[in-house]
Amino acid sequence: MLRIAVPNKGSLSEPAVQLLKEAGYSQRRDGRALVHVDERNDVEFFYLRPRDVAVYVGQGIVDVGITGRDLLIDSGAPAIEHLELGFGGSTFRYAAPAGVAASVQDIHGKRVATSYPRLVTEHLAQFGVEADVVRLDGAVESSVRLGVADVVADVVSTGTTLRAAGLDIFGDPILKSEAVLIRDERSDAEKIAVLTGRLRGVLTARRFVLVDYDVPGDRLEEAIAVSPGFEAPTVTPLHGSDWQAVRVMVPRADINDIMDRLYAVGARAILATELLAVRV
Structure with missing residues (x-):
């Protein structure tokens, strides 16, 4: 069972819990509970003082934990920064x-x-x-x-x-x-890989949205230049038409500018959809 330390209070606590929920892990219902077992995911959560998280991870008492980079360094614990979590800056x-x-x-x-x-x-x-x-x-x-x-x-x-x-x-x-996921170097790499993949999936989903649009075939390359996507767009011919349907992931921060530019090159039926989690 993977043991994860979570801040029990302070500015990192609520965002950490929300991130874990979005990654598919259950969390404690009683805010005073110190331990919560997620049997479905074979994970045990320990809710600790933010300053203590790095100490418990560094001593191998828990496998991984969420804390601030400043708290990790100040603790002097031999825990390793594993993943930036994008909050608590x-x-x-x-x-x-x-x-x-x-x-x-x-x-x-x-x-x-x-x-x-x-x-x-x-x-x-x-x-x-x-x-x-x-x-x-x-x-x-x-x-x-x-x-x-x-x-x-x-x-x-x-x-x-x-x-x-x-x-x-x-x-x-x-x-x-900022908030970081830290680990003990002796922890089970396979179990941590699953957790890391889930967290990265949520963090990526927060940064991107899915955009669908239709565009005339002769304007397709112009549209793709506006929205090249995370890797490459998916392009599908529309039945009985010379138009193409395009699906692509684009940065959330740029979505309105991209939609404006797509419309300007002739794209229509432009839709933006929230992402919950991804694997890339």
């Missing part, structure tokens, strides 16, 4: 009051408050910078005003929270993180 940055620091080198000898001490320590070491890294579990942006630190290292989305605390972001990003 974040950027990790340094920030300080104006005039305190403008580059990583300016952090030398200062106090840095963060919830990710290992990650920050390793990043500073890459630049030969020595600093006093102060671990905090929350409200990192308040640490400078309270006199605990000179600089903070924290997850940044818009930067509004840091600016409200009188801090300016500086330097290049420490890390760009």
Whole structure:
């Protein structure tokens, strides 16, 4: 039975559960349950603190898990990043009051408050910078005003929270993180392959839609140039006509532009259909 660790709370929890559901796995009905067995798929789910997922995977207690790249690195666990999952994106940055620091080198000898001490320590070491890294579990942006630190290292989305605390972001990003599937190198490769294929199928389906349209035969190549597809379109002659029916996968983000351009080259009956899962 494949053992999978899932975040039990936080910003990664709900998207992770939804991804697994779309991949065909049942999930717990009681939000307080710590374990759920999906007998049909021969899988056992463990709902753990996001910070603990990498530790359990790295020790081989569970086979795979979903966590953030930042949490994986900060844990120091020997788990392996296996697959990017396309949600939970974040950027990790340094920030300080104006005039305190403008580059990583300016952090030398200062106090840095963060919830990710290992990650920050390793990043500073890459630049030969020595600093006093102060671990905090929350409200990192308040640490400078309270006199605990000179600089903070924290997850940044818009930067509004840091600016409200009188801090300016500086330097290049420490890390760009997102949710990832991680694995223990000793895990059953065959069972993980099934899980990986399902997750990739859902992620691909989220990025593409299926488009069907009819086009005159003499405009077919123009239409295909507009919508070349994931690999190549399927083309079928329409009965009793010189028109062709085309089916193709196109990027979801481009769908309206592609439909406009197809119409402009003479395509008609243009339909876009949602995909639930694919295997490519």
